[in-house]
Amino acid sequence: MSEVESGRMRVAEEVSSALAGGGAVVALESTILAHGLPPGRNRKVAASVEDAVRAAGAVPATIAVLDGRLRVGLDGADLDRVCDPDADLAKLSARDLGPALALGRDGATTIASTTLIANAAGIGVFGTGGLGGVHLPAPGQTASWDVSADLDVLGSTPVAVVCSGVKSVLDIAATIEVLETRSVPVLGYRTDTFPAFYRRESRFGVPWRVDTPASAASVVAAHRSRGPGSGVLVVNPVPAEHELDADLHDRLLAEGMARVAASDVRGGDVTPVLLEHFHTASGGASLDANEALVLDNVRVAAEIAVELAAQRP
Numbered sequence: 001m002s003e004v005e006s007g008r009m010r011v012a013e014e015v016s017s018a019l020a021g022g023g024a025v026v027a028l029e030s031t032i033l034a035h036g037l038p039p040g041r042n043r044k045v046a047a048s049v050e051d052a053v054r055a056a057g058a059v060p061a062t063i064a065v066l067d068g069r070l071r072v073g074l075d076g077a078d079l080d081r082v083c084d085p086d087a088d089l090a091k092l093s094a095r096d097l098g099p100a101l102a103l104g105r106d107g108a109t110t111i112a113s114t115t116l117i118a119n120a121a122g123i124g125v126f127g128t129g130g131l132g133g134v135h136l137p138a139p140g141q142t143a144s145w146d147v148s149a150d151l152d153v154l155g156s157t158p159v160a161v162v163c164s165g166v167k168s169v170l171d172i173a174a175t176i177e178v179l180e181t182r183s184v185p186v187l188g189y190r191t192d193t194f195p196a197f198y199r200r201e202s203r204f205g206v207p208w209r210v211d212t213p214a215s216a217a218s219v220v221a222a223h224r225s226r227g228p229g230s231g232v233l234v235v236n237p238v239p240a241e242h243e244l245d246a247d248l249h250d251r252l253l254a255e256g257m258a259r260v261a262a263s264d265v266r267g268g269d270v271t272p273v274l275l276e277h278f279h280t281a282s283g284g285a286s287l288d289a290n291e292a293l294v295l296d297n298v299r300v301a302a303e304i305a306v307e308l309a310a311q312r313p
């Protein structure tokens, strides 16, 4: 089977063959590369996440918008482009896909837009780092009204997303409430606690726990057959040896929040600015944690995708 071009979407040959044969495919996002990790490091992570998916027996499909087309499965030159700071890729959330397609732009896709594109391509499992959520109010505000579109899209798109929870820069309690409202089951993967990205645990529990890829896959399949059309969130804590030290974490968080509050950074720029502060001020420890958790999440996503393919009637 060759590369599939239909309308505004181009699916790489390896991905379309795997999908046609009922094989395991894992979607990967590009915002984490273009806007979440520094140049150089991002390209290495782009390759290692794809390797980790393959090592677990699935086909990786990194998703982006290039030349005004939805691209599912990127080659090395495409990944170079996504990771090149001079290419200056826009951060495209779900609302931005129409404009980017019509205007022929390039862009990196967030969890929201990657989930939509994966679902349109027939991919049901997606592995990544951290989910967007409800932002905390600025000093003097009662609500930020900055709620990531990741939550709405998960509430209406039947894709299983594996991540390490949400960053402690967000309102974790409010994020969990919105996930409940949007009917998204949250499965703690070998944990009873909702993870906080750099830290294995937040103060909040998860409604359900699974301990194996097979059991996660069974839940995903059952949710798809009987559920309300929403996705499933599988939360997998950062590997213990890469967890950020608690005091360092709390200091960086306070500094980053103060920096954002004192600036006019808004909307989609908030997360990248906070991430940048963590990465520079932690002397790289937060980057190591970030890389380690993404690699672990895409491995778990691949194991779940393999189980789903095997459990297919």
Ligand code: PSU
Pocket: 029, 031, 032, 033, 035, 036, 093, 109, 110, 111, 112, 129, 130, 131, 132, 133, 147, 148, 149, 150, 167, 197, 267, 268, 269, 271
């Ligand atoms: N959290 C991270 N790293 C990331 C992101 C979130 O720890 O790179 C990215 C993801 O692409 C996520 C997006 O979907 O940020 C959420 O952005 P916003 O809050 O603007 O919706």
Ligand code: MN
Pocket: 146, 147, 148, 149, 267, 268
């Ligand atoms: Mn936002």
